[in-house]
Amino acid sequence: MRWSRRTRRPRAGRIARRPGRGLRGDEQVAGWLFVAPMIVVLGLFLLLPIGMALWVSLLDWAPSQGDPFAGGGEFVGTDNYSSLFVEEGLARQDFMTSMRNTFYYVVFVVPLQTALALFLAVVLNQRRLRARGFFRSAFYFPSITSSVAISMVFLFLFLNNGGVNKALGWFGIDGPPWFSDPTGIFHLALARVGLQSAPPPLAATEIGGLSVWEWLSGPSVAMCAIIALVVWTTAGTFMLMFLAALQDIPVEVDEAALIDGASTSKKFWHVTLPQLKPVLFLVLTLGLISTWQVFDQVYVMSQGNPDKTTLTPAYLSYTESFIGQNWGTGAAIAFVLFAIILLMTLVQRWVMRDRDRPRRARRTRRPEVVRP
């Protein structure tokens, strides 16, 4: 019955799957055999460790207590998770601080690096530009250099008497002690307009162990240095993606737009940019994922200091586990981070969905293609 109904209203792709011993019945075995090595590798090195970590996140466990799968550690249910969100204490305070820091970090890094990458790609895509190869390598260079090495260089640049502050000094600006200044830049801006300390209602109201005033601090001066570093290093990678997409855009479209009398800026916003949408989605997604997971730079440059304003969930997960020996909490943080990244990506997919051509309209207008 169901079969006949399907044949009447076929959907693309579905019909190829035939049950039973058909023309391609034996291919299934071969198919599984071909996929088997990958399934084993993925299962062993991806699914299994994820499952193990999930189990550990439900335990009060340290490696010195023996095998967590043979009774080592105490099962505490979701205690590790509630210590991050509900229970008052240091764990929640640290976690929420890391959330705030990383939120500001993402909010600054993702738009900045995407804009910079796009700008560089558009510049490089101009046919009149000389020495394109040189600039392309130069912009891409930071991306292929080790992040630890670059972090070390930035550490020297941002010293109190380092290159950045000396350069600022030429313009008569007294640079801050970058990596020891925990003041948030929103707080600094508010101080400029005369709001030196927290207004009582903001200081008194707490969300997740941090006062609203603390939530609104913005990235600290130290975090700004890290933001600058990351924008500078990753923009090159994304520039390359934009560049590839730009070179895919047919010249005719550009010319047609010019003939129609579009100005350069109109052409960019209404002709070029819409065609870059899939790449923009890719760049934003990759950017979101990597920024939420920021670890190397913090590990090398600041270790969460000053005053925990560069603490990030990934780094906190590391310190909780390896240094604090609270592996359960560390694993729980990792899973919360995973959920956040998943959620952010879904939200972003939804925001960037194709609004111009709703599905229903497309289906009624176009005849469906029936594949053999």
Add this chain to the structure above:
Amino acid sequence: MRTTMRRTAAITSLALLASACGGGFEEGSSEGEGATSAEGNAALRVLIASSGDAETNAVNAAVDAWEEETGNTAEVTNSADMTTDLSKTFASNDPYDVMYIDAGRFATYADSGALYPYGDQVENSDDVYENLRETFTYEDELYCVPKDFSTLALVINDRMWKQAGLTDADIPTTWEELATVAEKLTTPEHKGLVLSPTRDRVGAFMVQAGGWIVDEEGTEVTADSEANTTALTYVQDLLQSGSTAWHTDVDSGWGGEALGRGAAAMTIEGNWIKGAMQADYPDVDYSVAELPAGPDGKGTQLFSNCWGIAAKSDAQEQAIDLVESLTSAEQQMTNAEAFGVMPALQSLQDEYAEKFPEDAAFVAGADHGQGPVSLPDFEPVLADFDSDLAGLQKGDPAAILESLQQNGEAALS
């Protein structure tokens, strides 16, 4: 149907594989039993976190001598990242038999049953400084014997000292004198005193004021005491006067670097500074003095590593024998000469002070030194305290200590 069956088969085999891998771990042997012993000659594995070639060579030589004497074998591995390697070794079924255990992390490992408490089976364990014995005692059992120890002292740049017109008579013995001297030593180019914003340096002032983060038994948090507030307020006054700064404020990685680069006239560091100064700043002349006394008299901080023996080791008897030979009075003096550490035995105090007169201030600290806080789950609490200390100059000492008190109590309960 067939697809479903195959899928089930695939998942089952995956699950089987998973359980097979999970079987790699096994439960450790329970503690409290007598020492395990290998049949015949034992093959021990030793994990150390060496401070440099000198230490690695000295340990290797000592282990070789023991191998020759007993017929057992022991393989020494040097770890670049001790916390990670210890986590790995304790999680495995076949851990290193003997390893360095840091005093600050000791309780975490002892609490989880990863260490075999052998301390009292070692002959000269009574000779170990009382403070150090306490540091490595958990629930009334001496778990391991220290290999050596370090204390904090005031390290002074001789040239700057003379330039400021100071003499030996001016070496500070009280807090007031320290503040005065730091003021005099401060110039636009360098600070009078530079130290690190951590409980491992500022804590010395707490000891001198008669306070500490926990009580003597290590069962109660005593952070918000009057004495601790006095200590932090004093350090805050130093910072606010401009004569003193954190090492981060003078672009240095630690106090020794600040002293060596001439950014500081004085710093508070341990005896490890000797090796660093020799290697990196051989031209800088410096001398070492005891830390000044506070309202409660003299006080300093004590750091140490002990030789831990794994609870899961299957040759504990041989391991104890190895540790005994590594911590013998003779060996500890050899180590002192080889890589500049201080022997952890009281009977060697005079001999050491005679041989290394320039270290008299460090070794004197053994009598009034306070070991690190060593409680399970305390690491994040102390890290939070450190991060608060960095903001001490503009902060409120009482509030900092109150938050330490609350977090500490939460961690202990």
